[in-house]
Amino acid sequence: MRIAVPNKGRLHEPTIDLLERAGLHLENGADRKLYADTVDPDVTVLFARAADIPEYVSDGAAELGITGFDQVREARVDDVSELLDLEFGRCRLVLAAPEDGDTDAVADLAGKTVATEFPNITADFFATTGVDPDIVEVSGATELTPHVEMADAIVDITSTGTTLKMNRLAVIDEVLSSSVRLFGREDVLDGPKVGEVRTALSSVKHAEGKRYLMMNVPRDRLEDVRDVIPGLGGPTIMDIADEDDGDAKVAVHAVVNERDVFETITEVKTAGASDILVTEIERLVE
Ligand SMILES: Nc1ncnc2c1ncn2[C@@H]1O[C@H](COP(=O)(O)OP(=O)(O)OP(=O)(O)O)[C@@H](O)[C@H]1O
Ligand SMILES: O=P(O)(O)OC[C@H]1O[C@H](OP(=O)(O)OP(=O)(O)O)[C@H](O)[C@@H]1O
Ligand SMILES: [Mg+2]
Known part of the structure; x- marks a missing residue:
């Protein structure tokens, strides 16, 4: 695959x-190679331009693809399905025009020109507005076009807003909200490898922002400790083999949100826990 x-x-x-x-470690994937093998002999990684990836998957060059939702929409591929929102590469496609110009609303663009790297998404957007400007495709530096009389407005990517600001452009409307997605061609989605890859990637996402908490607790304080552990399932309670203590203590393990760790440690300690350990979680398969 x-x-x-x-x-x-x-x-x-x-x-x-x-x-x-x-866990899909890349092997012999030196710079400028088109392909890399992975530790799984059945999984190969193919390197392509972000904008070409939906087409590669649709055409059969690859079964799965990872790229921005904006690229999937722009490619207008109708035989691929999204499997997972990978939640990085978050950005918005916005309609923007010069701050000090006379274009303040979508309606002001009737008979005007809009420059973009995303002509299909832009056309789909204007089709819903009833306004029908000329759409000019550019391949980069879109923010410049209103200042060189090439366009009255642009549809372009923004995340921090710095580039728009630097080019004295103001947002008129949001066109699309995007993040990176895992998607696959519909005729291969039932294959077992697709499920394996999806599970592996989602297990990394599930683990993000979570910590594994381990502690020892006197058996007679267990309920007090249990009460203050914020629930993400669990906790898991285990007997400790200890010759001197008999079964006086148990080990308590729990998955908690990272932002709760600081407070939880104080609380479980007050409730009687000792030997508290916090570790990162690489993957969490639910
Ligand atoms: N400023 C940004 N913040 C967050 N995500 C972004 C931003 N700019 C682009 N992206 C996401 O990354 C994708 C690829 O953009 P990138 O700039 O890496 O490639 P490109 O400039 O289109 O590619 P190439 O260098 O091959 O021409 C976009 O389609 C979008 O999903
Ligand atoms: O809101 P901001 O944080 O300023 O980000 C927006 C900018 O980021 C992208 O360009 P990129 O940096 O990828 O450069 P590129 O034009 O070489 O693709 C995009 O095309 C915008 O120009
Ligand atoms: Mg870019």
């Missing part, structure tokens, strides 16, 4: 990092 992933750009590294954390 082949997974197409971004070969460069801002999505490349986080995608490789995610595959590694999911």
